[in-house]
Amino acid sequence: DSGVTQTPKHLITATGQRVTLRCSPRSGDLSVYWYQQSLDQGLQFLIQYYNGEERAKGNILERFSAQQFPDLHSELNLSSLELGDSALYFCASSGDDFSNQPQHFGDGTRLSIL
Amino acid sequence: GQNIDQPTEMTATEGAIVQINCTYQTSGFNGLFWYQQHAGEAPTFLSYNVLDGLEEKGRFSSFLSRSKGYSYLLLKELQMKDSASYLCAVYNAGKSTFGDGTTLTVKP
Numbered sequence: 001d002s003g004v005t006q007t008p009k010h011l012i013t014a015t016g017q018r019v020t021l022r023c024s025p026r027s028g029d030l031s032v033y034w035y036q037q038s039l040d041q042g043l044q045f046l047i048q049y050y051n052g053e054e055r056a057k058g059n060i061l062e063r064f065s066a067q068q069f070p071d072l073h074s075e076l077n078l079s080s081l082e083l084g085d086s087a088l089y090f091c092a093s094s095g096d097d098f099s100n101q102p103q104h105f106g107d108g109t110r111l112s113i114l
Numbered sequence: 115g116q117n118i119d120q121p122t123e124m125t126a127t128e129g130a131i132v133q134i135n136c137t138y139q140t141s142g143f144n145g146l147f148w149y150q151q152h153a154g155e156a157p158t159f160l161s162y163n164v165l166d167g168l169e170e171k172g173r174f175s176s177f178l179s180r181s182k183g184y185s186y187l188l189l190k191e192l193q194m195k196d197s198a199s200y201l202c203a204v205y206n207a208g209k210s211t212f213g214d215g216t217t218l219t220v221k222p
Contacts, residue, residue: 002156033210042214043157043201056208090156102147102159103210 006106018079025093118213136202
């Protein structure tokens with residue numbers, strides 16, 4: 001158990017809809033990272049937050065947005081969903097935003113777009 | 115830009131040693147991580163290198179050469195449970211760029 005909690009575990013919805021994925025980091029971790037992993041593909045970094053502030057951005061689509069709240073939990077919002085958005089979405093956390101901290105991953109949210 | 119290359123697949127025998135290579139070309143470098151990911155599960159941290167040389171952790175070791183943009187993960191005394199995908203990730207300025215992973219199959 002990594003200590004990172006993601007909800008829901010599975011989500012099935014239709015094209016054009018909007019969903020919110022939630023992540024609670026490990027106790028004491030200030031950084032939260034979001035990744036997308038499509039079938040048979042590697043992890044694609046989406047965005048990082050550190051203590052409530054956006055710190056780094058990857059190839060995140062404009063239809064996607066995220067935020068980190070004062071209690072450090074984070075949400076990833078996906079809107080105008082397309083079939084290609086079907087993927088496993090991972091949240092990870094680390095103690096800070098320095099390079100020597102490994103990231104601890106949640107079990108992911110499997111998003112299926114019908 | 116960031117470019118990370120790993121072999122797509124490798125096969126090895128139980129009890130043997132296997133080396134998984136990773137080469138990278140990135141615009142910056144703060145450190146390199148190796149993660150293990152079983153199918154459908156979350157990645158789990160294996161090792162971290164920031165300076166050149168070998169880091170050993172039980173059956174797993176990781177090596178880094180920053181001048182060559184090269185790292186490898188060495189797995190000794192392979193066990194069936196080591197069958198998984200192994201991800202190399204370069205960390206730079208808050209961003210982690212992951213390779214596509216190497217799927218290792220351990221056979222009896």
